Amino acid sequence: MIYIRSIANRVGQLIVVLLAVTLAVFVLTQVAPGDAARLRLGPRASEESVEALRQELGLDRSLPEQYLEYLGRLLRGDLGTSVNGRPVTEIIAQGIGPTFWLLAGTLVVSVVSAIGIAWVAAMKRDGGFDHGLRLVLLLSLFLPTFWVGFLLLRFIAIPTGWFPVGGLGDSPGELFASLVLPSIAGAIALTPILARSLRSSLIDVLDSEYVAVARSLGIRGRTLFVDHVIRNAAGPVVTLLALNTAYLFFGVVILEWTFDIGGLGSALITASTTQDVYVVQGITLLFAVGVVVANLAGELLSDALDPRGAQS
């Protein structure tokens, strides 16, 4: 019963947040300087045809009407068209693949290295390694991602020739090779955040009585680590990861621009500097919904990891 109410609560919150997001995205269209219809048709179009397009786009109506109309189009899956006539949904469909791979690569490298670093730090806690690591992790947060990316390109990709200098490969092997450096650059910004939190939760779990109990039964190695340690230490990190989704998305946008990868981020930057309003609107909305969904997924996942949370 309580569980159902908490789900209902969450769905309610979700709807409110999504409405806020659409409103914010809608405002984006209003701030763009110039006339969207004029921008589309070019300076030489006649005043009548611009006026006709204004009506078609609904620009002549009141703002609340336009917003409702915008919501209606969203519900039909219509995100409008770009300045040169391509449907925004098509642009998104094209860009979402590379963006997804970058997200996945950054996440995998960050999570794996955070687990490794946190594990060693927790084992050697309060030693020189642990203290040094804490400082290195703090400082690496302040390295500009794009600069790290260029350093990797210039001093690893170019001399070794192992990795493409920018772009994303097509075949699985090429795709993997082209993801390595961007994922590392992205992870340098994300790993420190995860590793710190994971270190302290690992220490709590390793000192816990239930891990001693598992050990006393002869449970060790991978089973001990997976069933008794990580499953309990992961909860706070999952929550933290979800909270940092927006930061992660922005990082991927930077990575795309740095490594010359044509995903949603590159499309967003290009569109925003060329006043391509509907493309900006569509991609921003997608990122925003992604953040909302990731937060929800994070909550559900950490509930699943900690059965105590789900009932209380």
Added chain:
Amino acid sequence: MIDVSTASPAPATAAATDGVPRSGLKRGTGKLIVGSTIVTVFVLAALFAPWITLGDPQAQDLANRLAAPSAQHWLGTDSLGRDVWTRLVFAAQVDLRVGILGAVIPAILGTLIGIAAGFGNRVVDSSIMRFSDVIVAFPLFIFFLALVGLVGPGEGFWFLGPGELPIIIGFALISWVVYARLMRTEVRRVRSLDYVRAAETGGLPRRRVIVGHVLPNAMNQTFVYVFVDIGLAIVAVSTLAFLGVGIPLDTPEWGAMISSARGYINTNWWLIVAPGAAIATLAVGLALIGDGLDDRLKQS
């Protein structure tokens, strides 16, 4: 934005628990010395830029483009023959200016909002806090990128160059939350103290409570956040400039310099390495100051 300083529980060391540091210095002193040396060098360079450079960051020498470092051009020249050292030093003015304003303004804003929440009634308080929840979970940087990109950098404002004002406003919207939460907690803590409660019912003006009891305690932590936030703001400003959003590309600004040099990464790699190293060094210096102050706070 991630909150760096709150996520750093200082591990207890022998020195901290004994209360007698091994080296005879307070904890964090080393970090503070290194950090403030770095930051001082950058601030001095920014202030005395005209005297330690060739003078004009925009002066072009088209006959001498993409020159390697030499006695005349310490860091060589860029694709328009502009002296990179000169641009690098003048860029410190832009980045420090935007970074400092982008951190200090939200700090003041957040402090005021936090005080309002701490003293306000429940509706004011909870709506401020609910709003701050939403802000934290919003992809604000992406919104910001879209917004500033669409609006364009605009004109300069007062002593600010083109594109700087929208960025500072953006930071003000994003980073006030930490300060507001800190101040709110502090106000509530102080107001729950018996003698303050007694004095308040006895007609002690709020101003006196804030100035006498709340600010002195909360100030130290605020300073820790401010230093860290200046560093993060500088990284963010240069990142936006690199993405071509906000600050115009021909501005002497570290991120913009990297962006316009990206085509020469193979031959003139120092055009990218130098500005990036400047960003990283300055930001790390600020982070060290913040962390050193944090160590001191935790010690006392």
Added chain:
Amino acid sequence: MTTQPLLEVSHLTVATADGAVPLVDDVSFSVAPGECLGLVGESGSGKSLTLRSILDLFPTAVQRTGGRIRMADDSGVLTDRDPRGLRGNGVSMVFQEPMSSLNPSMRIGDLVAAGARARGLSKRDAARLALGLLTEVGIPEPEQRLRAWPHQLSGGQRQRVMIAMALSVEPRLLLCDEPTTALDATIQDQILGLLERLRRERGLAVVFVSHDLGVIARIADRTAVMYAGTIVEEAATDTVIAHPRHPYTRALVESMPATDRRLDRLPTIPGAPPAAGMWPEGCRFAPRCRFAVEACTVSRPPLVGVADDHASACLRDRELVEIAS
């Protein structure tokens, strides 16, 4: 001793990881098959660390610095064993805090099956074993409980689950680290009854650590009394209660009220036990002992036989027996 021991611990020493502070100092004891040995002492006496050293389950920054741990093999011959190799392999342990000793993210059935799974039992067999064990330890509606989470169980039920987990590896020796201390009196009584029954039915040898002499008196065949990292007296439990020899044991027995027999406060002994690292020269109990003389503070009296199957570590043992008689 006529029977061959199942476990023999000799000259055990435990200290902080940097070796600076000794915590357990030259402790030796043995347990026969099917026997229950009680280790009793105040907190800080080293009894829990002594118990945990059998499986090398120390908190961080604590380690065993010396001693031998031998366990009987299948033919009954004592052989040196690596404590880690004994975990879940002949030996298992019931922990003190039922609220924190069960992994919160595993279901009861999986928890009870985990030890057997680690020993190579198939999933299905381990699940069947878990159900049988839950029934054996008296969990009501065990089928439903298999799918429950630890936080849904009461303290007493959790402790029953803990016992089922310890039994799941079919130990010959069960270590109990104050298993009833965290429970209220009626539950404590039930759990003790359960442990007694299991011992009888399964022929388990038990080492039972407690600070409560009353609990020890009920469950242990033989009792060793610990003070400041050493054993000061050891004998059959009845003898320890009826005829204590060491002044510390006497004080313990005297301070054992009929209702609350806990050792939190010892009205008959002034002062507090010395903290680890602050142990005095000579007999460590001397500063609190009403019979102490000059000689007691010079050298530490060894644990020596004072009667049949009865050992005590007191310099003035003979004189005190005479005074008493």
